[in-house]
Amino acid sequence: MDPDHHLSATEARESLEALDAVGDLNAERLHRPRRYWPMVGALLAVLALVPLATDLLPPLVVFLLMPGMIVVIFSVAARKQPPAVRHIRLQGSMWLPYLGGVLVIGVVGGLNAALYDLHGWWWSPVIAAVGMFLFCAVGGPALDRCWIGRARSRRD
Numbered sequence: 001m002d003p004d005h006h007l008s009a010t011e012a013r014e015s016l017e018a019l020d021a022v023g024d025l026n027a028e029r030l031h032r033p034r035r036y037w038p039m040v041g042a043l044l045a046v047l048a049l050v051p052l053a054t055d056l057l058p059p060l061v062v063f064l065l066m067p068g069m070i071v072v073i074f075s076v077a078a079r080k081q082p083p084a085v086r087h088i089r090l091q092g093s094m095w096l097p098y099l100g101g102v103l104v105i106g107v108v109g110g111l112n113a114a115l116y117d118l119h120g121w122w123w124s125p126v127i128a129a130v131g132m133f134l135f136c137a138v139g140g141p142a143l144d145r146c147w148i149g150r151a152r153s154r155r156d
């Protein structure tokens with residue numbers, strides 16, 4: 001294109017429409033597979049149940065059962081290979097929701113272990129497991145949508 005050539009309004013509109021189409025495609029590719037966050041929640045739920053399992057089951061069974069459950073979770077989640085997903089680079093304030101989620105999970109896990117060890121409340125690990133699963137299954141996709149929105153707004 002020579003420097004004296006100016007874009008017409010229709011050419012500019014077509015270029016902007018093509019740019020929006022590419023942006024929509026990239027936003028679609030940023031989504032993780034649907035099974036990703038429930039898999040993370042299931043793994044955290046298994047870890048939340050460890051205190052209860054160590055008291056109720058023999059050590060050898062716990063030693064075999066917990067890794068076995070993790071293998072089953074991974075194999076069910078990997079039954080179909082995920083599509084190519086672009087990695088989201090966390091920049092600036094995008095780290096805050098992620099660190100907040102990690103902090104919540106750490107506090108819930110610590111309280112779970114402390115309450116079960118101190119008071120023997122059998123329902124504490126069960127509630128922690130369900131809570132961690134729901135937190136990941138519901139909060140994870142919301143976190144992805146937040147990140148995608150921020151990635152798209154930087155482009156605009």
